[in-house]
Amino acid sequence: MSEHAATLSIEGLRKAFGEKTVLDGLSFQVASGEVVSLLGANGSGKSTSLRCVVGLERPDAGTITVGGVTAKPGEAVPEVAMVFQKIHLVPRRSVLDNVCAGALGRLGLSRSWSVLAFPREVQAEAMACLDRVGLADRAREKAGRLSGGQQQRVAVARALCQRAKVLLADEPVSALDPAASEQVMNLLRSLADDDGLAVAAVLHQPDLARRFSDRILGLAGGRLVFDSSAEVTDEAVADLYRPALEAAASMASTGTATKEFA
Amino acid sequence: MSGLTTAPRPRLDIPPRFRPSGVAAAALITVALVLVHWYAAVQTNTSPKELLEGWRGLWSFLFGVDRTYPNGKTIHQDGAFPLDLRWAETIRPGLEYCLLTIWIGLLGTTLSIPVALFFAVISSRTTNRFVPLWFLGRGVMSVLRAVPETVYALMFIAAVGFGAFPGVIALAIHNVAVMGKLWSEAMDEVDQGPVEALRVAGASPTQSAAHAVLPAVMPSLLGLLLYRFDTNVRSSVILGTVGAGGIGFFIKTEVDSFHFDTMMTYVCMVIVLIIVIDLFSAWLRRKVGTV
Numbered sequence: 124m125s126e127h128a129a130t131l132s133i134e135g136l137r138k139a140f141g142e143k144t145v146l147d148g149l150s151f152q153v154a155s156g157e158v159v160s161l162l163g164a165n166g167s168g169k170s171t172s173l174r175c176v177v178g179l180e181r182p183d184a185g186t187i188t189v190g191g192v193t194a195k196p197g198e199a200v201p202e203v204a205m206v207f208q209k210i211h212l213v214p215r216r217s218v219l220d221n222v223c224a225g226a227l228g229r230l231g232l233s234r235s236w237s238v239l240a241f242p243r244e245v246q247a248e249a250m251a252c253l254d255r256v257g258l259a260d261r262a263r264e265k266a267g268r269l270s271g272g273q274q275q276r277v278a279v280a281r282a283l284c285q286r287a288k289v290l291l292a293d294e295p296v297s298a299l300d301p302a303a304s305e306q307v308m309n310l311l312r313s314l315a316d317d318d319g320l321a322v323a324a325v326l327h328q329p330d331l332a333r334r335f336s337d338r339i340l341g342l343a344g345g346r347l348v349f350d351s352s353a354e355v356t357d358e359a360v361a362d363l364y365r366p367a368l369e370a371a372a373s374m375a376s377t378g379t380a381t382k383e384f385a
Numbered sequence: 386m387s388g389l390t391t392a393p394r395p396r397l398d399i400p401p402r403f404r405p406s407g408v409a410a411a412a413l414i415t416v417a418l419v420l421v422h423w424y425a426a427v428q429t430n431t432s433p434k435e436l437l438e439g440w441r442g443l444w445s446f447l448f449g450v451d452r453t454y455p456n457g458k459t460i461h462q463d464g465a466f467p468l469d470l471r472w473a474e475t476i477r478p479g480l481e482y483c484l485l486t487i488w489i490g491l492l493g494t495t496l497s498i499p500v501a502l503f504f505a506v507i508s509s510r511t512t513n514r515f516v517p518l519w520f521l522g523r524g525v526m527s528v529l530r531a532v533p534e535t536v537y538a539l540m541f542i543a544a545v546g547f548g549a550f551p552g553v554i555a556l557a558i559h560n561v562a563v564m565g566k567l568w569s570e571a572m573d574e575v576d577q578g579p580v581e582a583l584r585v586a587g588a589s590p591t592q593s594a595a596h597a598v599l600p601a602v603m604p605s606l607l608g609l610l611l612y613r614f615d616t617n618v619r620s621s622v623i624l625g626t627v628g629a630g631g632i633g634f635f636i637k638t639e640v641d642s643f644h645f646d647t648m649m650t651y652v653c654m655v656i657v658l659i660i661v662i663d664l665f666s667a668w669l670r671r672k673v674g675t676v
Contacts, residue, residue, distance in 0.1 A: 207581075212579065
């Protein structure tokens, strides 16, 4: 599907935390209708790159374009939504109120100072988004009462209520059991196929990445080391994790901790 | 790797627990503390001798004394015990004064809620990242907190005269600063995840305060509110002694007119009142915590 125009385009992204360079000129594109997986060891810059796109981190250099428009560094982009490993719903609020919160960016304070002020059309739209993820019947339950997989689908519904064109997922299934993981990944796949979203997901499971994505990006040391269709060799994946595994192995054998682990 | 091994582990030096420089510093700090306390004792006439001489006065205060005047008459001055247990003259009005003390504490707490919430929101890093406003909020609360409730009460009594109302205002102002600080600290410790998620969705700081921070901290805020109610009822007893109504005011007037037995009855009622309020607030806080 790479013949589509890139909906999300990242060009020469750089980011350092103090002395440590996390992103070292990272570039990649995600097209509408495409699922792209990001693989790499801890500290390879996967999450940081996504956080730069949505404005949670301010990149030191590089440009981010969404639908042809350059994003302002450090600011949220209305067309880009994100789901997180720890899901980050408000557990005491109802499922429906959590989904409505996705619309906050386009609501003035007079229509959003409290959940009681949410307009009916926003609540109706949130119900439609909940229906899309198959949880419309749980709308009035407290979000904290749902299972992990259901909560992650509510988070996806919140992203849909934001009317996002690009959905970033930061380890969306790392905290979920295999069945729930499968469900969430199927949902992400279907959002790309049927709704034309551009989906970029950080994953730690190479087999999930192979089965559900159109392309796999391998990251190491804040750079792209491969960008290929879902048929990635085992060796290429193993290479991504090799330095970390070797460091762990040497720690286990000598009993000395190394600071260069990450 | 094998699970069990009989090979001896290498012997390593145990790092020393105390370093010489640390021991010297501890000795210096000890000497300095002893000197400061000795000086404070001299300045305040605190000594075993004073305590022994005060004992006689304390005894006559508690159990009464016969005073012989120069004209030869001897008058018995009543002490604090036995208690004054007359119902109509002492206990019934005492209960009314206790209730007034509770009302002062209640209103002083409740009236401060809106302003305390405003200051808490602008003084927490989670809800306000505009640094000048953050400093302003913290600064105003520090200044308000630096003045004790009693001093506020004296000022308002000077302005509007004796009564419960200046006590309510004094408590409310002080409580804005204390509860605002406690609330803002509770908000600082909230899980940043939902806040970040709403920021990605384009929410303004005010919106994420309303939809991510407040729902998460509401039980803590309620718990702190109950704790402050508890504390404010205690404070309102003290405010009474400077003229701001309630049981404290009558403890003060009975002492001034040498009715130590009536005073001690009121003191016992205060003890019961404080324990009851304390138990009630602790019970309610447990209830809130499990919601």
